[in-house]
Amino acid sequence: MKDIMNKEVDDRKEDAIVTEKQLLPVQLNVNGKQYILHLEPWTSLLDALREHLGLTGTKKGCDHGQCGACTILIDGKRINSCLTFAVMYQGVPITTIEGLAQGDKLHPLQQAFIKHDAFQCGYCTPGQICSAQGMLNEGHAYSRDDIHELMSGNLCRCAAYNNIVKAIEEVIETGQTPDAV
Amino acid sequence: MNRFTYTKANSIDDTLREVNADHDIKFIAGGTNLIDLMRANVEHPSHLVDINHIDLHAIQETAEGGLSLGALVKNADTAYHEHVQSRYPLLAKAILAGASPQLRNMATNGGNLLQRTRCYYFYDTATPCNKRVPGQGCSAINGFNKIHSILGTSAHCIATHPSDMCVALAALEARIKVIGNDGERVIPFAEFHRLPGDTPHIDSTLKPGELITSIELPSKGFETHYQYIKLRDRRSYAFALVSVAVGLELQDDYIQEARIALGGVAHKPWRDETVENFLNGKKAAEDAFETAAEMMMKDAKGFRYNNFKIEMAKRAIVRALVDARDLKTPEPLHCYTYNRHQQQ
Ligand SMILES: Cc1cc2nc3c(=O)[nH]c(=O)nc-3n(C[C@H](O)[C@H](O)[C@H](O)COP(=O)(O)OP(=O)(O)OC[C@H]3O[C@@H](n4cnc5c(N)ncnc54)[C@H](O)[C@@H]3O)c2cc1C
Numbered sequence: 001m002k003d004i005m006n007k008e009v010d011d012r013k014e015d016a017i018v019t020e021k022q023l024l025p026v027q028l029n030v031n032g033k034q035y036i037l038h039l040e041p042w043t044s045l046l047d048a049l050r051e052h053l054g055l056t057g058t059k060k061g062c063d064h065g066q067c068g069a070c071t072i073l074i075d076g077k078r079i080n081s082c083l084t085f086a087v088m089y090q091g092v093p094i095t096t097i098e099g100l101a102q103g104d105k106l107h108p109l110q111q112a113f114i115k116h117d118a119f120q121c122g123y124c125t126p127g128q129i130c131s132a133q134g135m136l137n138e139g140h141a142y143s144r145d146d147i148h149e150l151m152s153g154n155l156c157r158c159a160a161y162n163n164i165v166k167a168i169e170e171v172i173e174t175g176q177t178p179d180a181v
Numbered sequence: 182m183n184r185f186t187y188t189k190a191n192s193i194d195d196t197l198r199e200v201n202a203d204h205d206i207k208f209i210a211g212g213t214n215l216i217d218l219m220r221a222n223v224e225h226p227s228h229l230v231d232i233n234h235i236d237l238h239a240i241q242e243t244a245e246g247g248l249s250l251g252a253l254v255k256n257a258d259t260a261y262h263e264h265v266q267s268r269y270p271l272l273a274k275a276i277l278a279g280a281s282p283q284l285r286n287m288a289t290n291g292g293n294l295l296q297r298t299r300c301y302y303f304y305d306t307a308t309p310c311n312k313r314v315p316g317q318g319c320s321a322i323n324g325f326n327k328i329h330s331i332l333g334t335s336a337h338c339i340a341t342h343p344s345d346m347c348v349a350l351a352a353l354e355a356r357i358k359v360i361g362n363d364g365e366r367v368i369p370f371a372e373f374h375r376l377p378g379d380t381p382h383i384d385s386t387l388k389p390g391e392l393i394t395s396i397e398l399p400s401k402g403f404e405t406h407y408q409y410i411k412l413r414d415r416r417s418y419a420f421a422l423v424s425v426a427v428g429l430e431l432q433d434d435y436i437q438e439a440r441i442a443l444g445g446v447a448h449k450p451w452r453d454e455t456v457e458n459f460l461n462g463k464k465a466a467e468d469a470f471e472t473a474a475e476m477m478m479k480d481a482k483g484f485r486y487n488n489f490k491i492e493m494a495k496r497a498i499v500r501a502l503v504d505a506r507d508l509k510t511p512e513p514l515h516c517y518t519y520n521r522h523q524q525q
């Protein structure tokens with residue numbers, strides 16, 4: 001790894017050839033587990049999670065930052081995993097939808113989504129739930145208007161929006177706000 | 182996406198050492214614009230330098246009483262920073278009007294300045310575009326140009342600069358600190374972005390290989406009378422059709438100083454000092470605001486599908502000036518909701 005990272009500028013032309021064949025090692029810390037992967041630098045974080053780690057809960061909707069289906073948490077803050085490269089996340093704590101439940105015990109947001117029927121096809125749901133957890137961690141949602149605006153990065157093609165907001169409101173109101181993850 | 186090599190830079194020196202005229206090098210910060218454009222095959226760098234580990238992550242007070250925003254501070258962290266919220270709420274509000282919470286957690290201050298246009302033809306490599314391939318022609322001038330410019334256009338390009346943050350920075354007269362192999366420079370905001378002219382492939386006056394290190398805000402923040410209005414096809418998570426940033430300094434009912442910058446109407450955030458000078462010293466009243474809006478749109482020209490922007494901009498200018506004048510209490514800026522401070 002050191003070799004690849006610290007190449008001198010002068011032999012970049014050679015690097016191009018070497019690196020195409022040579023994968024970059026990266027250590028990903030996902031849901032508390034450490035994984036060592038060897039990835040092409042253009043592998044998105046989303047593809048690394050889905051294709052290399054088999055964590056297919058995180059969904060690919062648009063691959064352009066326009067839908068939120070790929071939302072995951074980096075150090076507790078939400079991002080779109082499609083618009084970033086996996087090699088940029090060496091050692092950073094990553095949480096995906098798979099990391100929210102505790103064993104068989106569902107996360108309060110998961111429970112509330114079921115109770116309020118906050119999805120139809122379910123494709124956007126992992127992103128919605130991770131985004132909602134991110135919103136709670138970030139601490140800027142004080143009203144229903146705030147939830148509307150601060151959840152706008154997650155589209156739902158089935159338009160389950162009203163119930164998504166109800167589910168999130170319930171988690172906030174009943175004070176079962178989960179610990180930051 | 183094209184194949185490329187990748188290195189991490191740990192310092193400014195590291196980064197500048199990577200700059201080499203023989204290679205198509207790009208810096209990657211949040212990646213939210215660059216990766217999108219690489220996926221569309223619009224950008225195809227042969228080498229990426231990851232600049233995220235350079236120490237440009239601080240927001241600090243400056244000797245002149247202003248605030249320095251590190252180039253790598255995330256847009257969200259900038260908007261929620263206590264000094265930005267209290268002293269530059271116009272900037273906080275504009276940032277929070279942009280993109281989505283996820284994207285604002287990724288996007289950096291430097292990257293936001295250099296994001297490229299959202300012109301559909303620029304993204305679509307099957308259609309001619311002078312910005313993508315100089316000399317190819319512009320598909321938008323006679324095409325579907327709903328999101329395009331009405332001011333400062335050229336026969337070669339009518340694209341807009343899509344940023345919200347930059348509209349507020351223009352109104353605040355920020356300065357951009359950059360460093361390159363020829364040394365450091367400070368670029369006044371009005372000179373940072375450029376008009377398309379006959380070289381629309383060049384968005385800014387940043388030279389190839391130069392790194393943005395910070396955005397410097399002057400001490401004056403217009404924190405008592407300001408407004409950012411963003412008009413778009415949906416209420417959130419969409420680029421501006423028209424946006425207006427206003428800062429007013431009032432004494433009794435009179436305007437001491439006015440700043441107006443527009444987004445969504447030109448290749449750069451649009452300011453017109455004649456209009457601001459006209460307002461200075463006037464009573465802060467609707468008739469003066471309406472005259473100002475007319476003046477600001479005097480040379481505006483639509484290209485068919487964007488004709489509506491002229492009237493929309495006039496009304497938004499008047500509305501933003503009225504809102505800024507009438508702003509009584511500092512608003513809580515958790516997030517952008519249109520005219521939030523009037524919605525109790
Ligand atoms: C779906 C979607 C919706 C969006 N909506 C909005 C919106 O409504 N309003 C809005 O304002 N923006 C919006 N954006 C754009 C977003 O704000 C930009 O993509 C973001 O600010 C770019 O920052 P970045 O750090 O990710 O840049 P990158 O993608 O990393 O870089 C962008 C460019 O800047 C260069 N660069 C980055 N940092 C530096 C530096 N320090 N010095 C020199 N060069 C540098 C890179 O080389 C690259 O060319 C949206 C984006 C998406 C994907």
Ligand code: SF4
Nearest residue numbers: 300310311319338339
């Ligand atoms: S408006 Fe500019 S960016 Fe759009 S097609 Fe014309 S030249 Fe390209």
Ligand code: FES
Nearest residue numbers: 061062063068082
């Ligand atoms: S897949 Fe990432 S935002 Fe749509």
Ligand code: FES
Nearest residue numbers: 120122156157158
């Ligand atoms: S439940 Fe189908 S997209 Fe949201």
